[in-house]
Amino acid sequence: MPLSNRIETAMGAALASTLADTAPARLTSALTYATQPGGARIRPTILLSVALACGDDRPELSDAAAAALELMHCASLVHDDLPCFDDADLRRGKPSVHKAYSEPLAVLTGDSLIILAIETVARTAALDPARASDMLLTLTRCTGAPYGICAGQGWESEPQIDLSAYHKAKTAALFVAATQMGAISAGHDPEPWYDLGALIGEAFQVADDLRDALLDETTLGKPVEQDHLHGRPNAVALLGVKGAYERLSDILAGAIASIPSCPGEAALAEVVRLKAKSIMPKMPAGHRA
Template sequence: MSQVSQTDLPAFLRDCQQRCAEQMALHLNNLPYMPLRLTEAMRYSTLLGGKRIRPALVYASADAVADSTPADADVAACAIEFMHCYSLVHDDLPAMDNDDLRRGKPTLHRAFDEATAILTGDALQALAFQIIGDADKIKGELRLRMLRVLAQSAGCQGMIAGQGIDLAAVGKSLNVDELETMHRLKTGALISASVELGALSAGCTEPQTLEALRRYARCIGLAFQVQDDILDVISDTAVLGKTQGADEARNKPTYVSLLGLDGARRKAGILVAEAAEALSSLGPRARMLDAIAGYITSRRH
């Protein structure tokens, strides 16, 4: 990233969105022997919008431990965003949340069909691992660590476990600790992986630095979900790009339902403050990570 964008969060986020989208398009354009409809569905679910918060965290984390953003950060950014997009495609399916809108457009199973959506999610998940595995410019030991981080965050120790808890919790009462466990897995795990993968892509293996980044990531991962719960109440469908009030309609437990709107806002503020404290040992190079933490709880979609 440019040094100018390092002091300007909106510019930095735009740079990240453009850089990641260009790299993702390259990967999708290089897929051999793909049925045209499946290729179109993969492009539809990945390239037509999105905040790209996870890639931005990859790049910001790499910047925080290196003098400049390494090219290898593109590998991590694309892998984490393909994994995230797969999760959205499957999360929207009739058997899961049965949503009609995603990023202001019809969800993939509505725009194409349910079978194509399932295959698209499967293909994007596999592609995320393939991108890292094929990155022969990254040392083998680092690639193995990156693959392990991605697998743990996306699978039964992370996102999938959280999704399972979420499905089982519909119509049931959860306390705040149980809700936190669910969201640390469902949403927070991939966000944490984004930060760690960014550091690893820059060659950082220093235990204290990685632990500081993990503490930061745990805080913002939860803060992201708290803000999502708030927006589901106060925003509208046109701004969100997805159906407003969907959680309440499905009788899902949320931070707003448990803490109230003001309580949820206080929770988000506390988490952002804790994230900033976790970064204190990293100095000024971590300023963009700090800025992203504030953005997460001030965004409107």
């Protein structure tokens, strides 16, 4: 089964657990709205690719991990778009959840998706308690404080931002979760997979900075020039467009070189290359070397 089908099937199974006759209809609808149709599903694709590279001996575990990770990512997007943070009207080319359903329902939707992500991993304890426990610990570490995406959002309220810590928490954390949870789901030690996740995350952040600076709202599917509007540090502001592209190429080379020795090493390297190509905007002609 293609990875995209595995991801969507796992997402559907996780969301099905929220469908109950006694559940609030608008909240249930908002959960589906926030997750379907999905974006590029880059994080769960990386997770499943790592699991496959490591043998993927328990696909039911890796599928659940992939769904949980994407649910957590979707939750973060719902919260990021709120008026108290980015105040964004668009997400993935359609009205953001707080615009479509109201601000209170957006808060509840993000909260519910976080809980659903944790529940999705917890359910796998019946299949393999040790792996489920390690996956759950990895997921929560990469989403909370002091190193997860909550910390990343928290840095934006500080008078001075530690740029390295900010990027590691805001963007890289969920990619670290992707590589490490993929390894854990297949029975491998997660520690050797940290660098790959961190470097993919750093590359994604630089690419996101480039997209924010170079693309229009229609192409991007969300508001543009958000870094400039909110006064956030970013790779384009620090390095210029050409410098940011060069930095992105260097990071991706490092990411591929960091892949631990495993049966599917070559195939995983190709996945990283293809995903990198998919997120990299075309360099404007005037900036080419």
